[in-house]
Amino acid sequence: MxxxxxxxxxxxxxxxxxxxxxxxxxxxxxxxxxxxxxxxxxxxxxxxxxxxxxxxxxxxxxxxxxxxxxxxxxxxxxxxxxxxxxxxxxxxxxxxxxxxxxxxxxxxxxxxxxxxxxxxxxxxxxEPKRLDIAGAEKYEGKNLHYTVKSLKQFHNKTVLISGGGDAAIDCAVELLDIAKKVIIVYRKKECRAHEAQVDKLIKGNAKFIMNTTISSLVGNEDDTAIKQVVLKNILSGITQRVEIDQVIVQHGYxxxxxxxxxxxxxxxxxxxxxxxxxxxxxxxxxxxxxxxxxxxxxxxxxxxxxxxxxxxxxxxxxxxxxxxxxxxxxxxxxxxxxxxxxxxxxxxxxxxx
Incomplete structure (x- = not known):
C-alpha cells in the first residue's frame, strides 16, 4: 500500500x-x-x-x-x-x-x-485588446506594440498611437521629447484622458486624427515591419495612408x-x-x-x-x-x-x- x-x-x-x-x-x-x-x-x-x-x-x-x-x-x-x-x-x-x-x-x-x-x-x-485586423499579429514584437517596455526604440521615430484613454495619452506625452513625431488616432471626436495631459500634447505639437480608426496595415518590401497605416474616418468613410516607424495600440484590456x-x-x-x-x-x-x-x-x-x-x-x-x-x-x-x-x-x- x-x-x-x-x-x-x-x-x-x-x-x-x-x-x-x-x-x-x-x-x-x-x-x-x-x-x-x-x-x-x-x-x-x-x-x-x-x-x-x-x-x-x-x-x-x-x-x-x-x-x-x-x-x-x-x-x-x-x-x-x-x-x-x-x-x-x-x-x-x-x-x-x-x-x-x-x-x-x-x-x-x-x-x-x-x-x-x-x-x-x-x-x-x-491581456491587451489587440487590433482586429488580418495579419496584424505578424508585426507584433517588431514595430507593432501593445505595451511599451522601453522608450529607446522610439527615439527620433514617427510614432502612431491608437487610443484616446489615459494609457494612450500618457504614453504619447512620454514620447513627446523622444519621438520625432507623435500622431494620436482615436475613434471619437474627443479624447477621454485627463485634459491636462491632452493640453501637453497640443502644446507639444502632437498630431490628432479624430473620428478615425486603423483599417489596415501596409508592410515594407519583405513584410517584416509596418511601413504605412491606412486610416478610415468613421463619419465620412474617407481613407488616408500615413507613413510611420512605430505603432502603439492602447485600446484597454x-x-x-x-x-x-x-x-x-x-x-x-x-x-x-x-x-x-x-x-x-x-x-x-x-x-x-x-x-x-x-x-x-x-x-x-x-x-x-x-x-x-x-x-x-x-x-x-x-x-x-x-x-x-x-x-x-x-x-x-x-x-x-x-x-x-x-x-x-x-x-x-x-x-x-
Missing part, C-alpha cells in the same frame, strides 16, 4: 501577484499566517510590469521611482516571509468543502486548499477575473466585474476577502496608496476571521518581533560599512 500524501492547507491564499497581492503577502507574513500566492502570469509584479519606464510619484515615503524598479521592490517585500508562490497558474474554480474551507482548482488540474482567500486580481488578467465561483459562493458584483465589499476588505461571502482595484466600497481610493491600505485591512480581517481572539491589527513594524533578527543583520551591515 503506497504512502498517503496529505495536501497542505494554507491559512490564506492570495489570488493575484500585483501590488495588492504582494503587500497582502507581506502583511499576512507579519501576522504569522501561512500564505500562498497564485498568479496567472509568469512573474510577480502585476500591471506595473507593463510600464517599466513610467515614473511613479504617488507612493508615500518613496521618492520618484521607475516602474521596473518599483516592481522589483514590491516583489522583494512580498516575499519577505517566504510564502509559497505559484506562477503561470490560473484559478478556474473556487468551492467550499465540508469544513467550510476552500478548494481552489487551477488550470493545471491541481487543487489548492485554504482556510481563507484574498482576491487581489485588480483589473483581471493582463480584456477583463477576466480568471475563475468561476461555485453556485453556493455567489459574490455580489458591480458592473459584472468588481466585487462589492467594505473598507475592511470583506466581501459578501464569509472567508473571501479582497484588496486593490477588484474591491469597491464607499470612499475607495484607486491608487497604490489605497491598495496598501486595502491589503492591511484585508489581512487583519483574515486574521480575525481565523482567530476571533487575535488583535485587530498587527504590532507596528519597528517593535514587531518578526523583524528582530532582520533588523540586527541590517544594523550590523551598516556598522560594518
Amino acid at each position: 503506497g504512502a498517503f500524501k496529505v495536501l497542505e492547507k494554507y491559512d490564506v491564499t492570495i489570488i493575484g501577484g500585483g501590488p495588492a497581492g504582494l503587500f497582502s503577502s507581506f502583511y499576512s507574513g507579519l501576522r504569522g499566517l501561512k500564505t500562498k500566492i497564485i498568479e496567472c502570469q509568469s512573474e510577480l509584479g502585476g500591471k506595473v510590469l507593463l510600464y517599466p519606464e513610467k515614473m511613479i510619484w504617488d507612493v508615500g515615503g518613496q521618492p520618484p521611482i521607475l516602474g521596473e524598479a518599483f516592481a522589483k521592490q514590491i516583489v522583494a517585500q512580498g516575499l519577505t516571509f517566504e510564502p509559497t508562490v505559484c506562477t503561470n497558474t490560473k484559478v478556474e474554480l473556487i468551492q467550499k468543502d465540508e469544513n467550510n474551507d476552500f478548494i481552489i482548482t487551477t488550470n493545471d488540474g491541481m487543487k489548492h486548499y485554504s482556510k481563507s482567500i484574498i482576491l487581489a486580481i485588480g483589473g483581471g488578467i493582463i 480584456n477583463q477576466d477575473v480568471s475563475f468561476n465561483v461555485a453556485e453556493d459562493l455567489t459574490l455580489e458584483k458591480k458592473d459584472d466585474y468588481f466585487y462589492k465589499g467594505d473598507a475592511f476588505g470583506c466581501t459578501t461571502q464569509e472567508g473571501i476577502f479582497a484588496a486593490g482595484d477588484i474591491l469597491t466600497y464607499d470612499g475607495k481610493i484607486n491608487l497604490l496608496a489605497g491598495t496598501f491600505q486595502d491589503a492591511v485591512n484585508a489581512v487583519n480581517s483574515v486574521k480575525n476571521y481565523l482567530d476571533p481572539n487575535a488583535a485587530k491589527v498587527a504590532m507596528v513594524s519597528s517593535h514587531n518581533e518578526a523583524f528582530e533578527e532582520k533588523n540586527k543583520e541590517m544594523i550590523a551591515t551598516m556598522l560594518g560599512s
Whole structure:
C-alpha cells in the first residue's frame, strides 16, 4: 500500500501577484499566517510590469521611482516571509468543502486548499485588446506594440498611437521629447484622458486624427515591419495612408477575473466585474476577502496608496476571521518581533560599512 500524501492547507491564499497581492503577502507574513500566492502570469509584479519606464510619484515615503524598479521592490517585500508562490497558474474554480474551507482548482488540474482567500486580481488578467485586423499579429514584437517596455526604440521615430484613454495619452506625452513625431488616432471626436495631459500634447505639437480608426496595415518590401497605416474616418468613410516607424495600440484590456465561483459562493458584483465589499476588505461571502482595484466600497481610493491600505485591512480581517481572539491589527513594524533578527543583520551591515 503506497504512502498517503496529505495536501497542505494554507491559512490564506492570495489570488493575484500585483501590488495588492504582494503587500497582502507581506502583511499576512507579519501576522504569522501561512500564505500562498497564485498568479496567472509568469512573474510577480502585476500591471506595473507593463510600464517599466513610467515614473511613479504617488507612493508615500518613496521618492520618484521607475516602474521596473518599483516592481522589483514590491516583489522583494512580498516575499519577505517566504510564502509559497505559484506562477503561470490560473484559478478556474473556487468551492467550499465540508469544513467550510476552500478548494481552489487551477488550470493545471491541481487543487489548492485554504482556510481563507484574498482576491487581489485588480483589473483581471493582463491581456491587451489587440487590433482586429488580418495579419496584424505578424508585426507584433517588431514595430507593432501593445505595451511599451522601453522608450529607446522610439527615439527620433514617427510614432502612431491608437487610443484616446489615459494609457494612450500618457504614453504619447512620454514620447513627446523622444519621438520625432507623435500622431494620436482615436475613434471619437474627443479624447477621454485627463485634459491636462491632452493640453501637453497640443502644446507639444502632437498630431490628432479624430473620428478615425486603423483599417489596415501596409508592410515594407519583405513584410517584416509596418511601413504605412491606412486610416478610415468613421463619419465620412474617407481613407488616408500615413507613413510611420512605430505603432502603439492602447485600446484597454480584456477583463477576466480568471475563475468561476461555485453556485453556493455567489459574490455580489458591480458592473459584472468588481466585487462589492467594505473598507475592511470583506466581501459578501464569509472567508473571501479582497484588496486593490477588484474591491469597491464607499470612499475607495484607486491608487497604490489605497491598495496598501486595502491589503492591511484585508489581512487583519483574515486574521480575525481565523482567530476571533487575535488583535485587530498587527504590532507596528519597528517593535514587531518578526523583524528582530532582520533588523540586527541590517544594523550590523551598516556598522560594518
